[in-house]
Amino acid sequence: MNYCVVTADVRRSRExxxxxxxxxxxxxxxxxxxxxxxxxxAVPFSIxxxxxxxxxxxxxxxxxxxxxxxxxxxxxxxxxxxxxxxxIETGLLPRSAEMDGVAFHxxxxxxxxxxxxxxxxxxxxxRQSHDLILNAASRLLQxxxxxxxxxxxxxxxxxxxxxxERSVAEELGISQQSVNKALQAIHARTYLEQxxxxxxxxxxxxxxxx
Numbered sequence: 001m002n003y004c005v006v007t008a009d010v011r012r013s014r015e016x017x018x019x020x021x022x023x024x025x026x027x028x029x030x031x032x033x034x035x036x037x038x039x040x041x042a043v044p045f046s047i048x049x050x051x052x053x054x055x056x057x058x059x060x061x062x063x064x065x066x067x068x069x070x071x072x073x074x075x076x077x078x079x080x081x082x083x084x085x086x087x088i089e090t091g092l093l094p095r096s097a098e099m100d101g102v103a104f105h106x107x108x109x110x111x112x113x114x115x116x117x118x119x120x121x122x123x124x125x126x127r128q129s130h131d132l133i134l135n136a137a138s139r140l141l142q143x144x145x146x147x148x149x150x151x152x153x154x155x156x157x158x159x160x161x162x163x164x165e166r167s168v169a170e171e172l173g174i175s176q177q178s179v180n181k182a183l184q185a186i187h188a189r190t191y192l193e194q195x196x197x198x199x200x201x202x203x204x205x206x207x208x209x210x
Contacts (some may be wrong), residue, residue: 001083001087002086002087003058003088003103004056004085004103004206005055005061005084005085005103005106005107006045006054006082006107007048007052007054007082007084007108007110007111008050008052008053008054009051009079009080010074010077010078011077011115012028013079020090020125023047023051026047026051026074027047028040028112029069029073030044030046030053032074033045033055033066033069035055037062037065040208041062042058042092043093043094043099044144045066046095046097048096048098056092056103058205060083060123060205061199061200061202061203062205063202064083064121064198064202065199068121070103071121072157073157075107075153076148077119079120080115080119080122081114081120082107082108082110082111082112082113082122083110083112083120083122083123084102084107084109084124085103085106086101086102086105086106087101087102087105088101088103089101089102108114110122119138120138120142120173121142123140130205134202138198140194141194145186145192146192148186152182152185155182155183156186156188158171159188165183170176
C-alpha cells in the first residue's frame, strides 16, 4: 500500500530570535491538523528534528491540504515542505521517525530540493509528468502569495474558515467592503480556485488506497 509523507522545515530557523515561541506555534498547529485530519492520518504529525516535522497520510490531497495550512498559518516564517508518495517498507509505526520506505525517500528529496530552489511546497510522487505539473502550479501559488502581508493572510484564512466576506468582516470588526477590497487585491478567489483544483487532482490520482 502507498502512503503520502509530508516533511516540513522552517527556513533559516536558527536566525529566529524567539525559537521557543516558534516551537510552541508549530506544536499548536500540528495538534490542530492532527485533530482535524484524524481520519486521513496514518501517523500523526510530530516534530522529528529541531524545527522539522513530519506526518504520514493515506492520500496526497490531505497531504497538500496540511502543507498549505502550514505555509499559510505559520506566516511570517517561511517554510520548505516536501510531499512524497510511495510504499513504506517498515509498515506503520507510532512515530514517522521510526519508519522508512520509498515515500520517505521521496519526501526527503522533495524537501531538500525545496530548500535548494526556494520553493515552499514541492512534490515527488513517482510520476515525472505529474510532478512537473504540480510543482509548476505550486510555484505559481507561491508567487501569488509571496508579497502578502500578515493582515492579508489573516483575511484569507478567515475567508477559508468562515466562507463569506460578511462573516470575515464581523469577525474582524470591519466593513464588508474592506474585506472585499483586501481579497480582491490578493486575487483570493483565483488563488483558492487553483488550490481546489490541485486538491481535486490529488484526490483523483493519489487518493487513499482501498
